[in-house]
Amino acid sequence: MRTQVGIIGAGPAGLLLSHLLHLRGISSVVLERRSRAHVEQRVRAGVLEQGTVDTLVAAGVGERLLREGLPHSGIELRYGGAAHRIAFEKLVPDRRITVYGQQEVVKDLIAARLAAGGDLRFEVPDVAVHGLAAEPYATFGGERLDCEVIAGCDGFHGVSRPAVPEGVLTVFARDYPFAWLGVLARVPPSAEELIYARNERGFALHSMRSPELSRFYLQVPPDADAGDWPDGRVWAELKARLETVPGFTLATGEIVEKGVTPMRSFVAEPMQYGRLYLAGDAAHIVPPTGAKGLNLAVADVRVLTEALAAFFATGSARLLDGYSAACLPRVWRAQHFSWWMTSLLHTFDDDDAYARRLQLSHLDYVTSSEAAAATLAENYVGMPC
Template sequence: MRTQVGIIGAGPAGLLLSHLLHLRGIESVVLERRSREYVERRVRAGVLEQGTVDTLVEAGVGERLKREGLPHHGIELRYGGAGHRIAFERLVPGRCITVYGQQEVVKDLIAARLAAGGDVRFEVDDVALHDIGTDRPSLTFGGERLDCDVIAGCDGFHGVSRDSIPGGVLTEHRRDYPFAWLGILARVKPSSEELIYARTERGFALHSMRSPEISRFYLQVAPDEDVAAWPDERIWAELRTRLETVPGFALATGEIIERSVTPMRSFVAEPMQYGRLFLAGDAAHIVPPTGAKGLNLAVADVRVLTEALARFFASGSAEALDGYSRACLPRVWRAQHFSWWMTTLLHTFDSDDAYARRLQTSHLDYVASSDAAGTTLAENYVGLPYEESL
């Protein structure tokens, strides 16, 4: 078998790349080790930047997103017994975020690829990369071989792509945080129209949503927390303690349909390429979810890679491909800093003393009261504009 671009991973990065390449007349094959049912039901991020929404709409896969997505024009910072709204419509006019689950994006992209005759293969075993340092790379899987001009590694942090790069090529930057998030999905109407980021002495809490009927919550917990230690009653009690801190706010409760513990870490591998292998999304970088940047960074990577591949196949020039990492990394590091900043601003640390906590409160006060500081948060949260067009 042969294709122009072999793509490993049928998450948002791999599927969107395949679809954008299709729109440019470039062939691809997507290989995914999980089943279609698994990737379509896997609950992940739910906050889409303005640029991500625009990209999906421009690519022709935004019809259901426009119909069912929930545009938000602000978020609330809740601390010290008061709520402080960061108003996007005033601070960054014309830009907002949209709440629409990652699994819904995946469903839309899979449907679009299959409707267009795209080659997306699920439950693929033993994917291996070969000759990635040459101009004749290939993939093997399940006893088959796929020759490619280029390979895109979109298979996440634990995938095979990054580990296939020879030792000593990549510089890996990593930071692990001394806490995790307990994520809860509940069948209950959201208690707020916008996301609430709450800082308390007991730890951070986030009130989010996935639809008008489904709410998403997060609690800061220990990094080795056992999810079995959190029955429904304990979860709701802790959420009330951390969220019901302003007058008049009451948390609605309901059936908890999913709970899991997510470690908090930051990671960047650079360069994001080696030979004819190009990494995108979580295969190249991880951010703590506080800033809602993971999925959105993957989309930004894919936009750059699509344009570079289009130029390569149109002219034979590899100049844009060679500059892929240089084009992506400034945005990656901006998102890294923003995610770190939001995380340190809102979480409690065991090492904090009274001085550190007062500094944290002072910074929150500044963000809540200063248009300059609030705009910094708002423009990073809704996503910096893209310099290039699709």
Template sequence: MRTQVGIIGAGPAGLLLSHLLHLRGISSVVLERRSRAYVEQRVRAGVLEQGTVDTLVAAGVGARLLREGMPHGGVEIRYGGAAHRLDFADLLPGRRVTVYGQQEIVKDLIAARLAAGGDLRFEVEDVAVHGLEDRPYLTFGGRRLDCEVIAGCDGFHGVSRPSIPAGVLTVFERDYPFAWLGVLAEVAPSAEELVYGLSERGFALHSMRTPALSRFYLQVAAGDRIEDWPDERVWKELRLRLETVPGFTLRTGPVIEKIVTSLRSFVAEPMQYGRLYLAGDAAHIVPPTGAKGLNLAVADVRVLTEALARFFGTGSAELLDGYSAACLERVWRAQHFSWWMTTLTHELDTDGAYERRLRRAELDYVTSSRAGATVLAENYVG
């Protein structure tokens, strides 16, 4: 088999890259070890920056997003018994975020690629990377795929990054001393926008997926298991952390999914080696507090698409050679924002009275100063 770009991973990064390359007349084959049903049903982040929405719409895969997505013109931060809304429309006219589930983006991209005759291969076994310094190729299930470029879009635990020789990458990472309990419930959202709830009990986030599905997150101990959080305890804790302002009542309903996720910051530099280019979680991870993960993956793919279009169109490798440097500037900006949002909104076991007062002073600045609010809003919407 032969193609121009071999893509490992059929998540949003790999699928979007394949589609954007198709629009430029560049062939690709996407290899995914999971089933199509699995990747289409896997619930992940759903807060899209304005630039991500614009990219999907321009690529012709945004019709359902525009129809069913939930635009948000701001977010609310609750602490100290009061609610503080950051108005994006006022602070950054024309820019907002849109809530639309990652699994819905995956469905839209798969449908678009198959309709265009794209080569998507699911449940592929034993993918391996070869010949990165000379003639790259992939092997899988006893077959060989020759290609001119390999795109590693297979996430943190994929095979792409470990295929880079030892000593090439510099890794920066941080593990956080708590986890998130994610809850998907069959109940209409209790608020029109995302609500960040801060209290001495810990962090809570009220989000949504559709007008009939709500998504919640609770800060929990790093060693907690799903079994430690029966539905009754989940709803009790959400009320204690979110019903902190007058007039707000949390709606409850059947819980249809629970998952405990550790929080990590991770960057591998450079994001390329030979003819292998990493994108998305294969190269970097951010804590979900700032909703940057999916958006960073889309940003990587935009840069990589332009570089590949130049390479295959003119033979120039200039943009490909600069791919990592071009991406990492935004990656580190998002890393800082995600770290800052996490430390600003979460209780740490090591916090004393001094640390809590520092956090309160910064929250007061962000919610009362237009300059402070604009910094948060600008980073949040991208």
């Protein structure tokens, strides 16, 4: 087989890239080791920046997003027995966020690609990439896919990044001394906007996926097992960390999913080698506190699409050669913001009284200074495209 772009991974990055390339008349084949049901059902991020929404709508895959997504114009920081709203409509009036699950974005993209006759291959065994320096191709299940470019969109544990020769990439990484226990519950949200709660017991986040589904996160030890958190314990801990302001009561209900997510920061530079271009989690990971993972993947794909369109239209590799340099400033801005939000809101086992007072002082500054709040708001809704 032959195509112009071989795409490894059918997550949001790979699917969106395939669709955007299709709109430019560029052929692609998407190879995914998991089943279609698996990639459509796995619950991941749910906060879309304004730029991500605009990209999906412009690509013709935003109809359901605009109909079912939940636009938000602020978030709440909760600590010290008080609630503090960061008002996006005042601080960044031209931008907001939309709550819409990553799995819903994936469903929309798969439907659009299949409707357009896209070549999506699920449950593909033994995917490997070769010839990256000059003549790339992929092998899978005894077959070979020749292409001019390979896009590695297969996540942190995929095969694309490890295929780069040793010594080419510089890796920057940090592991955090805690994880998140994520919970999806069949219960209406108890608040209209996301609540980020700093508590001496640990961080908690109240989010949502729809008017009927709520999403919660609890800071837990890094080796925590979801099986050690029965429903009663989950609700008791969420109440202890969230019911800290007068008049707020957390609604409880059926928990339909639990999982533990490690907290790490990771960047591999450069995001390319030869004719391999890494996008999304294959190139970088952020802790989920800042809600940047999916949005960074979309930003990478926007840049890569323009570079590939120029390459196939004119033969010029100038934009492709500059792909990594074009992406990394946004990647590192998101890295810093995600680290900052994580440091601001979580408890650390080695914190002393001095460090905790510094943390609270910084929270007081963010919630009392319009300039500081505007910095949080600008980063949270996403820097302009």
